[in-house]
Amino acid sequence: MSQPxxxxxxxxxxxxxxxxxxLALLSxxxxxxxxxxxxxxxxxxxxxxxxxxxxxxxxxxSLQDNGLGDVTGGNASSGASRAxxxxxxxxVAGHMEAVGLLDFVASSQFGTSFLSxxxxxxxxxxxxxxxxxxxTQPVTLEMYQVNESWISAFTRADTTIxxxxxxxxxxxxxxxxxxxxxxxxxxxxxxxxxxxxxxxTDDFHGFALRATSGxxxxxxxxxxxxxxxxxxxxDTVSFSLSKVFTSSSRIPSSAxxxxxxxxxxxxxxxxxxxxxxxxxxxxxxVHRVLVRLNTVDLSDLYPSGFNRPxxxxxxxxxxxxxDVTRLVVEEVGVASDGSLTFDNTILTNVVQSVNLDKSSLDxxxxxxxxxxxxxxxxxxxxxxxxxxxxxxxxxxxxxxx
Amino acid sequence: xxxPPFPHSNAQKFMQRILALTFLVVLLPAYSILxxxxxxxxxxxxxxxxxxxxxxxxxSQAMGGGGYAxxxxxxxxxxxxxxxxxxxxxxxxGGFSFxxxxxxxxxxxxxxxxxxxxxxxxIGFPLITNKTGLGISFSPYTRVSYRVDSPSSIISDPENGxxxxxxxxxxxxxxxxxxxxxxxxxxxxxxxxxxxLDYLFGIIEESQGSSFNSTLFVDRTVEKTLxxxxxxxxxxxxxxxxGLPTGKALVIGGTISLPTTLVGKRALALTTSVGSDTLSTTxxxxxxxxxxxxxxxxxxxxxxxxxxxxxxxxxxxxxxSDFDLPGYSASSNSEFDNRLRLSAGAEFWPASGxxxxxxxxxxxxxxxxxxxxxYVSPDADESIRSVGITGGLxxxxxxxxxxxxxxxxxxxxxTTSNGLVKDRYIRFSLNINFGDRWxxxxxxx
Numbered sequence: 001m002s003q004p005x006x007x008x009x010x011x012x013x014x015x016x017x018x019x020x021x022x023l024a025l026l027s028x029x030x031x032x033x034x035x036x037x038x039x040x041x042x043x044x045x046x047x048x049x050x051x052x053x054x055x056x057x058x059x060x061x062s063l064q065d066n067g068l069g070d071v072t073g074g075n076a077s078s079g080a081s082r083a084x085x086x087x088x089x090x091x092v093a094g095h096m097e098a099v100g101l102l103d104f105v106a107s108s109q110f111g112t113s114f115l116s117x118x119x120x121x122x123x124x125x126x127x128x129x130x131x132x133x134x135x136t137q138p139v140t141l142e143m144y145q146v147n148e149s150w151i152s153a154f155t156r157a158d159t160t161i162x163x164x165x166x167x168x169x170x171x172x173x174x175x176x177x178x179x180x181x182x183x184x185x186x187x188x189x190x191x192x193x194x195x196x197x198x199x200x201t202d203d204f205h206g207f208a209l210r211a212t213s214g215x216x217x218x219x220x221x222x223x224x225x226x227x228x229x230x231x232x233x234x235d236t237v238s239f240s241l242s243k244v245f246t247s248s249s250r251i252p253s254s255a256x257x258x259x260x261x262x263x264x265x266x267x268x269x270x271x272x273x274x275x276x277x278x279x280x281x282x283x284x285x286v287h288r289v290l291v292r293l294n295t296v297d298l299s300d301l302y303p304s305g306f307n308r309p310x311x312x313x314x315x316x317x318x319x320x321x322x323d324v325t326r327l328v329v330e331e332v333g334v335a336s337d338g339s340l341t342f343d344n345t346i347l348t349n350v351v352q353s354v355n356l357d358k359s360s361l362d363x364x365x366x367x368x369x370x371x372x373x374x375x376x377x378x379x380x381x382x383x384x385x386x387x388x389x390x391x392x393x394x395x396x397x398x399x400x401x
Numbered sequence: 402x403x404x405p406p407f408p409h410s411n412a413q414k415f416m417q418r419i420l421a422l423t424f425l426v427v428l429l430p431a432y433s434i435l436x437x438x439x440x441x442x443x444x445x446x447x448x449x450x451x452x453x454x455x456x457x458x459x460x461s462q463a464m465g466g467g468g469y470a471x472x473x474x475x476x477x478x479x480x481x482x483x484x485x486x487x488x489x490x491x492x493x494x495g496g497f498s499f500x501x502x503x504x505x506x507x508x509x510x511x512x513x514x515x516x517x518x519x520x521x522x523x524i525g526f527p528l529i530t531n532k533t534g535l536g537i538s539f540s541p542y543t544r545v546s547y548r549v550d551s552p553s554s555i556i557s558d559p560e561n562g563x564x565x566x567x568x569x570x571x572x573x574x575x576x577x578x579x580x581x582x583x584x585x586x587x588x589x590x591x592x593x594x595x596x597x598l599d600y601l602f603g604i605i606e607e608s609q610g611s612s613f614n615s616t617l618f619v620d621r622t623v624e625k626t627l628x629x630x631x632x633x634x635x636x637x638x639x640x641x642x643x644g645l646p647t648g649k650a651l652v653i654g655g656t657i658s659l660p661t662t663l664v665g666k667r668a669l670a671l672t673t674s675v676g677s678d679t680l681s682t683t684x685x686x687x688x689x690x691x692x693x694x695x696x697x698x699x700x701x702x703x704x705x706x707x708x709x710x711x712x713x714x715x716x717x718x719x720x721x722s723d724f725d726l727p728g729y730s731a732s733s734n735s736e737f738d739n740r741l742r743l744s745a746g747a748e749f750w751p752a753s754g755x756x757x758x759x760x761x762x763x764x765x766x767x768x769x770x771x772x773x774x775x776y777v778s779p780d781a782d783e784s785i786r787s788v789g790i791t792g793g794l795x796x797x798x799x800x801x802x803x804x805x806x807x808x809x810x811x812x813x814x815x816t817t818s819n820g821l822v823k824d825r826y827i828r829f830s831l832n833i834n835f836g837d838r839w840x841x842x843x844x845x846x
Contacts, residue, residue: 045447285611285621287619288557
């Protein structure tokens with residue numbers, strides 16, 4: 001019986017040895033595959049059928065006002081900084097007028113004595129943190145009662161909110177700083193119940209500020225602006241600024257053939273389009289897209305004493321063909337040479353999708369971020385000075401073939 | 402009653418079957434690794450449906466690649482389905498080949514690439530011993546395997562200057578596979594006929610991309626994937642010429658493969674470092690493969706020597722495709738060349754008919770030459786021709802009925818004129834061929 005078993009073991013041993021040898025040879029063959037240097041091996045045959053990466057500059061095919069008012073309503077947490085009020089004749093932008101709305105919320109607990117005694121005194125501290133215009137003459141503001149509830153979030157500058165009775169008129173120097181106005185005794189008496197009510201936030205709708213003279217627009221900032229009320233014999237409650245809105249309008253000066261204005265506050269955004277479907281930009285792999293614009297320096301057109309706060313950030317966003325969907329590409333500052341360059345992968349990916357006909361892109365939109373809450377503007381060059389000064393997209397791509 | 406050529410113990414049979422099955426289990430995953438990850442073959446494989454492949458047996462591979470008239474019981478010959486009538490044992494066969502290519506262009510050597518691929522996996526067995534046989538073969542029909550990197554630089558912001566280095570990458574992989582179910586029948590001592598049903602299927606992938614040496618750029622690659630499948634058939638016949646003295650044999654054989662239409666789908670995908678996105682709706686279309694025929698002659702002056710000569714022709718000028726392919730435009734009147742392959746070879750078995758001869762005498766020695774004019778060329782004015790010599794050793798293993806074949810193929814392909822490249826290649830193949838009796842009826846008592 002042992003002999004067949006020995007033969008079986010012998011065969012198994014031989015089989016194992018044979019199979020191990022085969023696997024070793026197989027492993028050597030697999031490991032030997034590869035390439036010592038594949039660079040350019042056969043590149044001549046591929047080059048003949050493909051194209052190298054290229055860079056093209058596509059000048060904007062259109063740049064125009066989109067008629068969309070800037071978002072000027074909001075609160076501190078939504079990014080709004082201030083409400084604007086005033087009137088200014090700008091040498092470039094034309095006549096601008098802003099009506100600011102302020103609403104308040106109780107910022108401290110009401111004391112027992114405040115609730116039990118009538119309010120005898122109230123004042124409004126306005127923290128002026130922004131001045132646009134002629135700083136040599138004061139601005140006269142009328143303050144109106146707002147009688148109806150209003151929504152600040154996402155409210156645009158071309159929205160009109162009704163106002164009530166005139167509360168007071170005050171004249172404010174066109175400089176930054178706190179300005180305190182005492183509210184009339186009649187107003188205090190009329191609003192005594194609301195000021196001491198636990199439903200103050202629901203019942204009180206704020207003030208509207210409208211300029212009657214002067215040549216400046218003033219900003220009333222969140223920080224430092226408050227409404228104070230005192231009751232006899234002497235308990236004071238503070239109401240802080242809760243939300244703001246600026247309703248603004250503009251009568252533009254004669255249009256320039258060299259530039260378009262991208263204006264904050266009363267601003268309209270600017271729509272810009274590029275010929276991404278042109279023949280010089282065939283179906284391709286898109287590797288980088290820069291959108292670059294030149295601004296025009298117009299400071300020489302302004303008299304001394306005319307203050308123009310600098311617009312610090314400009315945004316670019318994608319607008320889909322439903323005219324609703326928007327995607328922020330980037331917010332950038334103006335370079336020292338006056339140019340603006342948007343350069344990120346969102347932009348590259350959007351243009352890639354457009355190139356491959358997989359995008360719902362309708363246009364790009366230039367905007368000023370709402371948290372700047374000003375009326376400053378940028379002049380975007382769009383004249384026939386030269387094609388190099390037009391808004392342009394610089395695209396790095398590899399054509400597909 | 403037919404006697405087995407080797408006495409087999411049950412233990413030996415068991416081990417042999419385990420070995421054969423393990424071989425298959427190892428072979429197929431290894432093939433998928435090689436086929437999918439390697440892109441280091443000839444740049445000529447980029448064009449058309451890829452580089453045409455044919456593997457019938459390791460025996461014919463070493464004899465120039467033909468073998469349409471080859472007869473014999475040691476191998477299951479898929480060159481001609483009529484040859485499946487020769488089978489006595491159940492046979493598993495398969496193997497790999499390793500290829501190293503030196504590429505030169507314009508008089509300069511550009512580099513060396515190397516890759517590995519499956520030769521085939523085959524199984525054949527007799528339905529009626531030495532009269533009717535059946536076989537299944539899985540082998541590449543075409544192969545795409547190339548990878549090219551081209552470094553350059555670009556000034557992506559002409560207004561501010563500054564060069565950025567980039568590498569343009571091109572690659573291709575995959576190919577069409579052939580799964581054949583073939584049968585052969587000896588209708589008379591001199592005439593055998595056969596039929597093979599061939600299912601052609603596969604995926605051809607091409608990629609083109611650019612990588613930049615800067616984070617300001619998005620590296621992108623577009624991948625085109627073409628899936629094809631279709632059925633064709635090959636009929637074959639073999640005739641042993643009469644009138645030769647005893648011990649000599651002259652055989653002629655031929656096959657005709659029918660034209661067929663492969664249905665296909667092409668998809669484009671864009672990939673970046675963060676993911677992949679299908680670019681367009683899948684395009685569907687047809688690819689029409691041409692009629693092919695082959696003729697061969699085999700002469701055996703004595704048992705130890707065999708000589709063969711073969712010619713095969715594929716009418717690729719009638720090729721049509723709804724898909725653009727490298728070197729072929731579906732919208733224009735571009736067309737491929739007809740493929741003509743000529744080969745010849747010789748085999749010497751010193752110990753033929755002497756199973757107890759020394760080990761060295763039981764080794765088979767083979768030699769062959771071939772010329773293969775490719776069906777596709779990057780340049781319409783230049784035909785791409787491969788010429789080469791082949792050789793091989795067939796070594797009996799410790800397991801009876803099982804051979805290990807080591808083959809070599811040295812050749813060159815293409816030309817350096819007209820901006821083309823010349824490949825000088827060497828291929829090593831390792832094939833294993835198991836033989837066993839699997840379906841014997843055990844005698845009772």
